[in-house]
Amino acid sequence: MSRLSATLSRVKPSPTIAVTTKAQELKAAGRDVIGLGAGEPDFPTPAHIRAAGIRAIEEGRTKYTAVDGIPELKAAICAKFKRDNRLDYTPAQVSVASGGKQILYNALMATLNPGDEVLIPAPYWVSYPDMVLLAGGEPVIAPAGIETGFKLTPEALEAAITPKTRWFIFNSPSNPTGAGYTWDELKALTDVLLRHPHVMIMTDDMYEHLAYDGFEFCTPAQVEPALYDRTLTCNGVSKAYCMTGWRIGYAAGPQDLIAAMRKIQSQSTSNPCTISQWAAVEALNGSHDFIAENNTVFARRRDLVVKMLNEVEGIDCPTPNGAFYVYPSIAGLIGKTSAGGAKITDDEAFATALLEETGVAVVFGAAFGLSPNFRISYATSDEALKEACTRIQTFCKGLS
Numbered sequence: 001m002s003r004l005s006a007t008l009s010r011v012k013p014s015p016t017i018a019v020t021t022k023a024q025e026l027k028a029a030g031r032d033v034i035g036l037g038a039g040e041p042d043f044p045t046p047a048h049i050r051a052a053g054i055r056a057i058e059e060g061r062t063k064y065t066a067v068d069g070i071p072e073l074k075a076a077i078c079a080k081f082k083r084d085n086r087l088d089y090t091p092a093q094v095s096v097a098s099g100g101k102q103i104l105y106n107a108l109m110a111t112l113n114p115g116d117e118v119l120i121p122a123p124y125w126v127s128y129p130d131m132v133l134l135a136g137g138e139p140v141i142a143p144a145g146i147e148t149g150f151k152l153t154p155e156a157l158e159a160a161i162t163p164k165t166r167w168f169i170f171n172s173p174s175n176p177t178g179a180g181y182t183w184d185e186l187k188a189l190t191d192v193l194l195r196h197p198h199v200m201i202m203t204d205d206m207y208e209h210l211a212y213d214g215f216e217f218c219t220p221a222q223v224e225p226a227l228y229d230r231t232l233t234c235n236g237v238s239k240a241y242c243m244t245g246w247r248i249g250y251a252a253g254p255q256d257l258i259a260a261m262r263k264i265q266s267q268s269t270s271n272p273c274t275i276s277q278w279a280a281v282e283a284l285n286g287s288h289d290f291i292a293e294n295n296t297v298f299a300r301r302r303d304l305v306v307k308m309l310n311e312v313e314g315i316d317c318p319t320p321n322g323a324f325y326v327y328p329s330i331a332g333l334i335g336k337t338s339a340g341g342a343k344i345t346d347d348e349a350f351a352t353a354l355l356e357e358t359g360v361a362v363v364f365g366a367a368f369g370l371s372p373n374f375r376i377s378y379a380t381s382d383e384a385l386k387e388a389c390t391r392i393q394t395f396c397k398g399l400s
């Protein structure tokens with residue numbers, strides 16, 4: 001008999017972490033590997049934020065704090081929502097956790113009963129369906145393919161809602177596609193949601209500040225104020241502030257839901273790292289100038305990757321307006337055989353052969369629920385990206 005719980009047997013480990021680990025192993029074994037799997041900026045945490053962390057240590061702010069965040073950070077979060085999203089929240093409506101991941105997990109754990117459905121557009125960030133399964137719910141996948149710019153249409157949303165739908169998870173700009181919804185596109189979705197008052201909205205705004213070509217970010221409770229009372233607006237400092245390792249995520253929403261999330265956190269991890277919370281106060285309240293500078297670099301890298309991938313016959317790579325990912329289709333390569341003799345039956349076979357034959361690590365599309373595609377994270381140096389795309393071009397030219 002298995003020693004593991006029945007719930008755990010429904011869940012798979014994170015494939016993006018698996019690709020990163022595999023690339024690190026090959027590198028350690030002496031292979032020339034370029035890892036394009038990890039979803040984190042290659043830039044260091046900005047100096048003023050690092051200094052705030054060091055100051056917290058020096059000043060002895062190293063004890064337990066309130067379970068879901070220090071008042072100073074909650075105040076900074078309320079100010080951020082007002083400043084960036086024109087949303088009014090009180091500190092009692094705010095929760096801080098150890099990363100955006102824990103925020104989403106707490107919310108699902110706090111609300112799902114067996115049989116409850118959670119609606120997730122595909123392609124999706126890998127953790128959504130498995131977190132739903134861990135919390136005892138049922139992920140329901142609604143396709144949002146390349147033909148609609150990887151965005152869910154109002155018709156597809158309407159068709160996927162059932163009486164059992166508890167949450168709709170929304171993510172813009174998106175991991176893995178980088179696609180960001182315009183105000184009008186989001187309004188079309190919130191119009192549908194207005195007609196279904198039993199559905200709660202979990203919006204994952206983690207890539208809010210990573211936007212290019214003048215793209216204007218918007219979030220559901222801002223676009224449709226009538227949804228304010230049933231929206232959990234989730235965000236964090238990991239990506240835009242280059243703070244992935246500090247582990248601070250946050251959310252704002254209905255006070256009873258925030259209290260339920262606090263209860264879960266109080267019996268599991270308690271407060272997020274005290275030092276990181278003080279660094280996050282500085283991140284939210286301090287200068288944001290570095291974000292525009294970083295975004296100039298990200299946009300240049302995106303253009304480089306999109307151009308080089310689209311030079312390959314059989315690859316179709318749309319230009320996204322946010323995050324730091326591209327999600328090209330390889331429909332034109334399926335059925336071919338690589339120079340090393342691997343049959344490209346699907347995107348997983350493509351990614352495996354690419355890694356083995358060229359040392360370039362990407363994540364296959366099936367992991368994100370939409371095939372045949374792969375995801376490249378372009379949050380790495382221009383030189384590495386150029387070399388990786390050249391290797392991808394050579395690999396694809398060798399397919400027959």
Ligand SMILES: Cc1ncc(COP(=O)(O)O)c(C=O)c1O
Nearest residue numbers: 039099100101125175206236238
């Ligand atoms: C869409 C999305 N949401 C949430 C997270 C989690 O962020 P954190 O590192 O703060 O837990 C990620 C990280 O990859 C992400 O891509």
